[in-house]
Amino acid sequence: MMREGYMTQLEKLHTELIVMGAYCEDAIAGAIKGLLEEDNVLRERVIRIESDINQKEREIEDFCLRLLIREQPVASDLRQINAAQKIISNMERIGDQAVDIAELSAFMVGSSVKSDVHIADMARAAVGMLQGSLDSFVAGDTVKAAQVIEQDDVVDDLFVRIKDELVEELKTDARNVNACLDLLMIAKYLERIGDHATNIAEQVIYAATGERVY
Secondary structure, eight states, X not given: XXXXXXXXXXXXXXXXXXXXXXXXXXXXXXXXXXXXXXXXXXXXXXXXXXXXXXXXHHHHHHHHHHHHHHHOOOHHHHHHHHHHHHHHHHHHHHHHHHHHXXXXXXXXXXXXXXXXXXXXXXXXXXXXXHHHHHHHHHHTOHHHHHHHHHHHHHHHHHHHHXXXXXXXXXXXXXXXXXXXXXXHHHHHHHHHHHHHHXXXXXXXXXXXHSOOOO
């Protein structure tokens, strides 16, 4: 009976992680859409979502602490909780970077440069990694987690491609220097989001197998 109650608590933990992950996906999507559509309402919404992410992180931290104290888990159960704690830390940073993107996009109003590079593709790839990493955690699917880790190369390649595109943009019109620098920083934030998704996937593998792949 005690074990059944503990499994119910783990399911609740998974649900809370999914909610926090959905906030992160929404924040990234809103930040990029706000950038491309020059929508100030969307940019402001990202900042509100980031507050929700921070609140959810605190709630999950408290929940994990109560589980550790009350259940005193060992072996794989303990790894599940430890992994969850590291996952929420990575998601909190993803929320921060979504806000950074939203704030930078405010300086790019009126610039056409953002439409000339593959920033939307990079955002989709980063969000896809986040979705895959969270799905793999909930399912305990180490194969999917490994696939997410491999997808980080796609995000890294898109960063290099965008950097090259911005260099060509500057050769065409040096007056775009500020917009190009801002957009390069946005691409860097997306690359970091991919790194955080990779960290989450690595925690999935550790929780399931005890093997550290980082």
